[in-house]
Amino acid sequence: MLRQLFKQLFEGPYTNLFPSKRVPKSTSGFLKGGKINPPVKVPENFRGKLSYERDKCIGCYSCIKVCPANAIEARIVDEKRKIRIHVARCTFCSQCVDVCPVKCLHMTDEFLLADYDKNSKNLTVE
Numbered sequence: 001m002l003r004q005l006f007k008q009l010f011e012g013p014y015t016n017l018f019p020s021k022r023v024p025k026s027t028s029g030f031l032k033g034g035k036i037n038p039p040v041k042v043p044e045n046f047r048g049k050l051s052y053e054r055d056k057c058i059g060c061y062s063c064i065k066v067c068p069a070n071a072i073e074a075r076i077v078d079e080k081r082k083i084r085i086h087v088a089r090c091t092f093c094s095q096c097v098d099v100c101p102v103k104c105l106h107m108t109d110e111f112l113l114a115d116y117d118k119n120s121k122n123l124t125v126e
């Protein structure tokens with residue numbers, strides 16, 4: 001325990017001060033032009049925002065059936081069955097990715113998803 005105590009006395013903190021190393025004077029000013037302290041690298045197989053390869057989708061709707069959060073909606077594009085994902089409702093469980101027979105859904109490493117509008121383009125995947 002003493003060894004660990006001394007080690008920590010000389011090592012820096014483990015936490016990553018994100019998005020800023022210091023508390024900005026003005027949050028809105030910082031968001032407009034402040035220098036962002038980069039986030040830590042996400043681990044392999046991280047479950048972030050979904051991506052969707054629409055052209056590969058065969059419209060089987062298995063993803064809709066398994067989604068526990070009711071985050072996937074059926075839609076018709078050029079008379080073909082496709083989907084729309086509402087990221088604000090998604091719990092990032094990855095069940096839709098696992099069930100998709102043509103592997104056109106993927107979990108990306110994107111996690112900065114805060115938005116004022118839950119229906120914004122940033123939170124809609126189609």
Ligand code: SF4
Nearest residue numbers: 067090091093094096
């Ligand atoms: S990751 Fe889970 S919650 Fe999100 S859309 Fe897929 S099945 Fe639904």
Ligand code: SF4
Nearest residue numbers: 057058060061063100
């Ligand atoms: S499971 Fe895959 S192929 Fe089927 S509707 Fe969903 S995204 Fe399309």
